[in-house]
Amino acid sequence: MKKVLFISSFFFLVILFGCGGSSDDDALKTIKDGLVERWEYNDENDGKPSLLNLMHMTQIELDVIEDFDSGKIDDSSLKSLFDDYQEELKSIKSLLAEEDDINSDSVINKWNNHYDNRAKILNDINEGYELNIPDDYQDYFQEIVLRANEGSRSEASAAEENDEPTIDTEKKLGLKTEDIFNDELFEGQEDTLQSFEYDNMKIDVIDSEYAFRMYVYFVDNAEYASGIILRNSGNNKDLSQETFDFFYEQMDEGTRNASRQFKRADDDYYLIGIIFNGEIDIDNPPMEVSEIIQSDFFLDEENIEFYERALNRAEYKDIYDRVTSYIDENGDIQESDSAYEIKGILEPIQESMDKVEVQYDDFDNTSTIYYQGMTDISSENYFIPYVSSDNSDMSLLLGFEKEGWLFTDRLYLNIDGEKEFYGTFNADTEVLDGGTIREEYTDNNYDEELIERIINADEVKMRFEGENGELDKDLTANDIDALKTIYSLRNVRGELSSILNNFQK
Helix, strand or coil: CCCCCCCCCCCCCCCCCCCCCCCHHHHHHHHHHHHHHHHHHHHHCCCCCCHHHHHHHHHHHHHHHHCCCHHHCCCHHHHHHHHHHHHHHHHHHHHHCCCCCCCCHHHHHHHHHHHHHHHHHHHHHHHHHCCCCCHHHHHHHHHHHHHHHHCCCCHHHHHHHCCCCCCCCCCCCCCCHHHHCCCHHHCCCHHHCEEEEECCEEEEEEECCCCEEEEEEEECCCCCCCEEEEEECCCCHHHHHHHHHHHHCCCCHHHHHCEEEEEEEECCEEEEEEEECCCCCCCCCCCCHHHHCCCCHHHCHHHHHHHHHHHHCCCHHHHHHHHHHHHHHHCCCCCCCHHHHHHHHHHHHHHHHCCEEEEEECCCCEEEEEECCECCCCCCCCEEEEEECCCCCEEEEEEEEEECCCCEEEEEEEECCEEEEEEECCCEEEECHHHEEEEEEEECCCCHHHHHHHHCCCCEEEEEEECCEEEEEECCHHHHHHHHHHHHCCCHHHHHHHHHHHHHC
């Protein structure tokens, strides 16, 4: 039968504070106070075992015991038990120092033998002299008494009789990547999943709609994860803890006992995670996508420099050509390569890019995409859609040039015979050379459903109304195509920027 390390709520026998004094009562109080402090500490730390933890707890107890002079104990039997207890602690400390795996048979046997010996000594002390354990901790101490009275039991019996959790090393954390999407923060985010092969492990990376990213680690082609780490770029510790607890509470006690939690703030982000059985370096888990992947378009610094420059200039055709050449030249590259995602965004808009012109401001390093020949309001152009790198989404410049003031403040549309109120606004006004009047308004909060109706309509008319009357304009086929073309380019820059940002996280 598989051996298990006997671990219960009382397995750390820690004494944090010793007591001075020369009487037998002082010796008993030293042991009692140490047990109480140990139980308090164990409660605070959820009793998570590791070799380092076991050794540290033993050393804390030794420091307290060794600080008490047993030579001052009057009762020879009590002195003998006190000294035996101290030697037992020294012995297990030395034995654990020789080990490197808490789940090995060697560690399990050594710890269980030590636990039996220590339980017997404490029970003998209590029966002969009474430790006066506080009521709040009687349940803990009665487990020690039970262990001592039963003697050296088999590990299997110890697990069965005390409902001691066992460790399923095959199931590890008991989680798969698909389970991550059950949490509200990652619900519906399946499309963000990226999978990477890294040395002897696979790493799945999932992004939320907010500033959260989940890393799921699988070691040696295992079916279940050996680690999960949640990173929050916004440093929202409360939501991070709430999300982490959603997964942690699904784990059985054996899994929790064989795992180690950690939390830390790193520069601009906050990490919280759990690693099973030390299978991943908890101090340096692979997390940077640029370090995890073996090949990617962005691993070449020249590609990054080109990409950033082309993004600022809205040179989407050049980006498309570059990633297409990269894919063709590199043959069998991973599906997770950024080049595929970039190409997937740009391929549908190639026809649109042939119909636009880009105005680039090298002073501000910004660009604006217009439909060819429609860059400003004029006597012919009443309706100018455009996309700027400042906003990424589409904007609409609405207005006109005419003789005399209209002082427009309302706009109506007639879409295939149905009249629609577009909205009210305060137009900017300007007197041009020759006395011509320009009135215009920029709209960044348009109704997307209305825009799509215009794109699909057979006939669209505009009516500007103002203090001095009204002005009608029929949208031409060219106007509609301009809207359709520019509308297809909205958010492209934001999506392309996100690919690089996600790679560099």
